[in-house]
Amino acid sequence: xxxxxxxxxxxxxxxxxxxxxxxxxxxxxxxxxxxxxxxxxxxxxxxxxxxxxxxxxxxxxxxxxxxxxxxxxxxxxxxxxxxxxxxxxxxxxxxxxxxxxxxxxxxxxxxxxxxxxxxxxxxxxxxxxxxxxxxxxxxx
Amino acid sequence: xxxxxxxxxxxxxxxxxxxxxxxxxxxxxxxxxxxxxxxxxxxxxxxxxxxxxxxxxxxxxxxxxxxxxxxxxxxxxx
Numbered sequence: 559x560x561x562x563x564x565x566x567x568x569x570x571x572x573x574x575x576x577x578x579x580x581x582x583x584x585x586x587x588x589x590x591x592x593x594x595x596x597x598x599x600x601x602x603x604x605x606x607x608x609x610x611x612x613x614x615x616x617x618x619x620x621x622x623x624x625x626x627x628x629x630x631x632x633x634x635x636x637x638x639x640x641x642x643x644x645x646x647x648x649x650x651x652x653x654x655x656x657x658x659x660x661x662x663x664x665x666x667x668x669x670x671x672x673x674x675x676x677x678x679x680x681x682x683x684x685x686x687x688x689x690x691x692x693x694x695x696x697x698x
Numbered sequence: 699x700x701x702x703x704x705x706x707x708x709x710x711x712x713x714x715x716x717x718x719x720x721x722x723x724x725x726x727x728x729x730x731x732x733x734x735x736x737x738x739x740x741x742x743x744x745x746x747x748x749x750x751x752x753x754x755x756x757x758x759x760x761x762x763x764x765x766x767x768x769x770x771x772x773x774x775x776x
Binding site: 592608609610611613614615617618640651652672675676677678679680681682683684693694695696697698 | 702704705706709742743744749752753754768770771772773774775776
């Protein structure tokens with residue numbers, strides 16, 4: 559089933575992402591919602607900036623979801639929406655939603671997708687602090 | 699050869715795209731060697747990958763004139 563994948567500079571509609579995966583064939587909908595936290599490594603975060611290489615990010619996201627379908631063939635539907643641009647504290651940065659017949663696979667597939675997304679999808683995060691900014695994870 | 703830059707690589711190079719004069723590096727590995735020599739700060743990153751046509755490319759992959767090439771510093775989505 560074609561997954562619902564998008565990268566947007568608009569606020570994420572979480573209810574719409576959940577609605578996108580709902581189907582009568584699935585008894586379980588599982589979601590992960592990533593939000594902007596007010597501190598990072600002991601520094602107070604004021605806001606975040608996400609930059610995306612959209613075409614590659616969507617290509618890699620497609621690969622991640624294809625891997626999830628291969629690992630959990632019973633997976634019914636998947637939605638992933640990632641925000642880009644400037645985000646305030648508390649804003650939703652990413653939503654992953656999956657629907658499966660039973661709950662165990664929904665937890666596993668949802669975790670796999672968010673964990674793998676963080677490793678391969680071409681989105682970068684710049685944190686803005688009281689006293690400067692930093693590209694997250696750029697340096698060892 | 700035109701290379702798209704993202705995240706910290708854009709800050710290091712100081713512009714969003716980099717145009718390399720001919721003869722262009724023939725492989726991904728040669729391109730990375732060339733860029734690290736000219737921009738030593740790239741070598742201090744946790745990682746720096748090259749993408750060709752939206753896919754991560756291994757060092758021995760050949761580069762063609764019509765390829766879409768980008769430098770990929772450590773990603774941090776989610």
